[in-house]
Amino acid sequence: MSFRSGFVTLLGKPNTGKSTLLNALVGAKVAIVSAKPQTTRTYLQGVLTREQAQIIFVDTPGTHRPLSRLNREMMGAVQQALEGVNLILLVVDASREPSTEDKIAVELARTAQRPSFLVLNKIDRMDKRVLLPRIEHYRRQFDFAEYIPVSALRRENLPLLEQKTIEYLPEGPRYFPPDTLTDQPERFVAAERVREKLFQEMREEVPYATAVVVEKYEEGESLVRIHATIFVERPQQKGIVIGAQGQRLKRVGRAARVELEQLLGRKVYLELFVKTREGWQDREEVRQLIDWRQGSV
Ligand SMILES: Nc1nc2c(ncn2[C@@H]2O[C@H](COP(=O)(O)OP(=O)(O)OP(=O)(O)O)[C@@H](O)[C@H]2O)c(=O)[nH]1
Numbered sequence: 001m002s003f004r005s006g007f008v009t010l011l012g013k014p015n016t017g018k019s020t021l022l023n024a025l026v027g028a029k030v031a032i033v034s035a036k037p038q039t040t041r042t043y044l045q046g047v048l049t050r051e052q053a054q055i056i057f058v059d060t061p062g063t064h065r066p067l068s069r070l071n072r073e074m075m076g077a078v079q080q081a082l083e084g085v086n087l088i089l090l091v092v093d094a095s096r097e098p099s100t101e102d103k104i105a106v107e108l109a110r111t112a113q114r115p116s117f118l119v120l121n122k123i124d125r126m127d128k129r130v131l132l133p134r135i136e137h138y139r140r141q142f143d144f145a146e147y148i149p150v151s152a153l154r155r156e157n158l159p160l161l162e163q164k165t166i167e168y169l170p171e172g173p174r175y176f177p178p179d180t181l182t183d184q185p186e187r188f189v190a191a192e193r194v195r196e197k198l199f200q201e202m203r204e205e206v207p208y209a210t211a212v213v214v215e216k217y218e219e220g221e222s223l224v225r226i227h228a229t230i231f232v233e234r235p236q237q238k239g240i241v242i243g244a245q246g247q248r249l250k251r252v253g254r255a256a257r258v259e260l261e262q263l264l265g266r267k268v269y270l271e272l273f274v275k276t277r278e279g280w281q282d283r284e285e286v287r288q289l290i291d292w293r294q295g296s297v
Pocket residue numbers: 012013014015016017018019020021032033034035036037038039040041060061062063121122123124125150151152153154
């Protein structure tokens with residue numbers, strides 16, 4: 001049997017479970033996840049290597065109407081992640097009524113002119129009788145190559161999704177060594193874990209006003225020393241992130257550190273700073289603040 005490989009982009013409106021699905025497919029936490037929409041800000045790869053295949057899954061920000069420069073950058077990342085890929089997995093939240101936003105994602109898949117599967121996620125929390133009408137609804141919008149119901153959270157039906165995905169890949173090389181899980185540098189992973197904890201720890205709009213940049217990443221034999229700055233948009237948000245007696249920032253730091261220690265297999269010394277950078281979401285440097293490919297700030 002020949003070796004198959006290729007790039008598979010996860011597309012869909014915010015909060016449908018793309019990043020959860022990426023992690024479940026790859027078998028490791030490659031992308032951050034939260035209950036809030038627009039958690040993912042740039043495209044990133046998760047690599048799954050089998051004996052006869054290598055799939056490079058590309059996670060993307062949820063598709064939405066861009067109102068700020070940050071949002072435009074996010075949608076630009078979606079476009080980039082659709083270029084030259086072998087397959088698109090359009091992920092919808094099957095437990096909810098399809099919306100206009102889902103339709104916009106379907107349109108993106110259509111214009112990308114690639115084979116596309118419809119992945120109906122979150123079947124663990126729905127009445128299965130709704131599934132067929134949902135499939136019909138999407139089928140009327142676009143003739144997907146496959147319709148696959150899954151639960152990313154409970155890892156239901158993922159072997160089928162993996163098998164069907166491989167069937168659509170061409171013969172090709174192993175792009176990455178078999179132990180590679182992601183294309184993200186470790187310092188970006190560290191920044192993202194801090195951002196995830198901010199998303200999980202804070203309510204309403206404040207997490208959206210944050211960006212995390214790792215300024216220092218020093219690896220020692222038994223210790224990794226990380227200094228990261230959390231940028232906020234307005235001075236009042238600084239106080240909210242820090243919390244009374246610095247308690248919130250401490251919780252964020254502790255939660256991120258515990259995960260990073262597990263990931264890196266070493267002790268981690270994580271120091272967090274909070275700075276105001278007014279209106280960063282609408283400024284030129286936003287790309288550098290959200291994406292490691294653009295270099296550091
Ligand atoms: N019940 C259930 N919840 C899920 C499932 N998959 C994801 N979720 C939840 O849905 C929420 C959003 O998950 P994410 O993986 O961050 O969604 P996303 O599509 O990457 O979101 P953006 O990055 O904002 O576009 C989280 O609270 C997940 O735990 C699933 O199969 N079942």
